[in-house]
Amino acid sequence: MTPLEYLVVGLVLAGVFFSFVAVVGIIRLPDLYTRAHATSKSDTLGTVLSLGGIALLFGAEVSAVKTVLLLLFMLITNPTAAHAIARAAHDQGIEPWTTSDEEGD
Template sequence: MIDALGTARVALVVAFTLLGLFFTFVSMTGVLRLPDVYSRAHTASQADTLGAGFGLAAVALTIGWEAAGVKSVLLLFFIFVTNPTAAHAIARAAFEEGTVPWTEGDERR
């Protein structure tokens, strides 16, 4: 299958995959390093959106203009709607529990 693709396309697929991996890595690092639930919700959802986004873009590019490729684009839109909704749900739950967002000088938690 790869042989059929042009070199430029392969390069793009590789670039997208690497970018997706990079942003997923950033997301993971953020979850481990950031101090509280709010800031983690930022990175867990956001860098992930782009991580999954680039991954799906690579998939769509590999498959080409076929049914499966179109579906991966749809998946991307799906992620773009559900991801912030989930992040909002987490943040709102924390807010209603009375969790005060971390500020400079607080302890990590």
């Protein structure tokens, strides 16, 4: 394997790790708002790292440029989508979970 391939594998593995964290977060966290943290942050970085690896693999090609564009759009749209979901919940009057809720359980 060339050093470039190591780098690509490293990036994709890191991407997989953060995507995994996002999934664990969705399962473990207590309510919609906290889950949105997991999806907006970990998922974004996971996708961006994987796409970055793919772009490196493409090398100096148009496909690489397109992958980088895709990556940029992920960076812009992912938090926007998380915001849209959280805002919808907020409009519906869903109360955020707090540590005092835990004591009530």
